[in-house]
Amino acid sequence: MVHILPLTIVTLAAVACTAAPPNIAPDVTFRDGDIAGLDPPSWRWDPIGLPSEAHVDKANGSVTLVGGRTFLRSGHFEVAAETFYKIGVKARGEGKIELECLWWDENGKPARPHRSVALESTAVKDETKVVARDVETPVTARTGQLRVVITEGTLVVSAPIVHVTTPKVHAGTLLLALDAAEPGPDPARAWRDLTRQNVDLEAHGRPRLNAESHAFVFDGKNDYFEGAVKDESRFDFDTEVAAGAGKGDPFTVVICAKLTGQSANAAVTKLANVKTIGWLVGVDLDEFGLSRISAAQQVDNKHNRSIARFPGGVSSPNKSLGITDGRFHLFLVHFSGTGDAHSTVTYVDGGAKPVDNNPWPGGNLHSGSILSDAPLRIAGGVPDMSIPFTGEIAFVEIWRGMRLLDGMSSSQYSRFRWNDGKPVRGLITR
Numbered sequence: 001m002v003h004i005l006p007l008t009i010v011t012l013a014a015v016a017c018t019a020a021p022p023n024i025a026p027d028v029t030f031r032d033g034d035i036a037g038l039d040p041p042s043w044r045w046d047p048i049g050l051p052s053e054a055h056v057d058k059a060n061g062s063v064t065l066v067g068g069r070t071f072l073r074s075g076h077f078e079v080a081a082e083t084f085y086k087i088g089v090k091a092r093g094e095g096k097i098e099l100e101c102l103w104w105d106e107n108g109k110p111a112r113p114h115r116s117v118a119l120e121s122t123a124v125k126d127e128t129k130v131v132a133r134d135v136e137t138p139v140t141a142r143t144g145q146l147r148v149v150i151t152e153g154t155l156v157v158s159a160p161i162v163h164v165t166t167p168k169v170h171a172g173t174l175l176l177a178l179d180a181a182e183p184g185p186d187p188a189r190a191w192r193d194l195t196r197q198n199v200d201l202e203a204h205g206r207p208r209l210n211a212e213s214h215a216f217v218f219d220g221k222n223d224y225f226e227g228a229v230k231d232e233s234r235f236d237f238d239t240e241v242a243a244g245a246g247k248g249d250p251f252t253v254v255i256c257a258k259l260t261g262q263s264a265n266a267a268v269t270k271l272a273n274v275k276t277i278g279w280l281v282g283v284d285l286d287e288f289g290l291s292r293i294s295a296a297q298q299v300d301n302k303h304n305r306s307i308a309r310f311p312g313g314v315s316s317p318n319k320s321l322g323i324t325d326g327r328f329h330l331f332l333v334h335f336s337g338t339g340d341a342h343s344t345v346t347y348v349d350g351g352a353k354p355v356d357n358n359p360w361p362g363g364n365l366h367s368g369s370i371l372s373d374a375p376l377r378i379a380g381g382v383p384d385m386s387i388p389f390t391g392e393i394a395f396v397e398i399w400r401g402m403r404l405l406d407g408m409s410s411s412q413y414s415r416f417r418w419n420d421g422k423p424v425r426g427l428i429t430r
């Protein structure tokens with residue numbers, strides 16, 4: 001499937017919306033908010049930071065964007081759900097460009113997530129440069145919009161790209177599979193990795209195997225499992241902040257767990273202490289009885305960190321995830337590799353829609369690598385930072401890559417593992 005989006009302020013080809021071309025001259029300049037000639041269903045220019053300017057060259061099929069922060073947004077085009085598209089444009093001049101996609105559901109309302117940042121701010125200098133990136137459509141998306149964001153300078157953009165790349169997306173790599181239904185020969189001392197890639201994780205404190213639920217019980221104090229130092233690098237996933245655009249490492253953490261007491265930022269961690277770098281996933285219950293999932297990547301514990309929260313804090317409209325019912329739930333947390341908290345996605349119990357993400361507003365991962373020499377830890381949390389996990393954990397998986405088993409998307413794999421409330425157990429190899 002290929003969508004052709006001519007950047008000439010005329011009707012979009014191969015899209016859902018059609019209309020006659022605006023009645024404007026071949027060359028037109030619009031300044032500081034006059035967007036009369038750029039209205040949908042074709043391309044629309046939104047000057048966010050003034051002064052700014054858009055110059056349309058219909059003959060060459062390009063738009064020159066000048067000045068403050070500026071959006072150039074396409075009309076709607078049809079998309080398939082849970083599909084990867086390559087999106088991009090040609091750009092020349094001198095400035096900085098970002099690429100985003102906006103997603104809409106079958107009722108024309110914002111899909112979840114509504115906005116995907118495909119390309120963080122990238123510098124363009126003089127020569128024509130094709131800027132493009134793969135982006136996955138949400139499970140509820142039916143139409144999309146390409147949004148070009150110019151953050152500074154003067155850039156000429158043309159030749160937009162929108163085409164399917166899913167057939168080229170490879171299955172993910174399973175790095176770790178822990179299942180308390182198959183804990184190994186000595187569960188009081190160690191938890192066996194079913195992939196056999198890692199040394200068995202060593203027990204600390206007294207995590208207890210519940211033979212009835214086939215899950216390990218953690219006391220919320222000093223019970224946890226820790227991986228070997230020799231295996232820690234397998235679970236390093238750097239971000240585009242340090243590695244560069246398109247070079248971040250996407251990864252996914254899958255946890256089947258039951259909460260029985262207060263917990264924070266402690267279910268699966270790779271941080272040595274509060275001051276060091278790394279990442280974590282928490283199945284959390286706070287002192288107010290509110291439950292949520294947390295997902296963090298950090299360089300420090302101040303403002304150089306990115307924290308996604310599902311569904312959010314006390315100030316968010318939906319304050320609690322509602323997972324304190326005494327039952328096991330399946331949590332899938334996918335980190336995109338960008339380092340941006342907004343791009344982290346969580347699915348619960350095979351739900352078709354991701355949980356609302358309300359990132360912590362007090363920080364952003366803006367520089368430095370999150371690669372860490374800390375060993376992987378299950379349930380113990382981070383000293384001086386976390387409240388250790390209180391409850392039971394049935395199984396944990398960690399995958400590297402955009403997709404998972406057989407190229408499944410996050411939501412597809414979540415549904416597969418949840419299995420209508422009877423989670424698939426053991427090593428997944430099909």
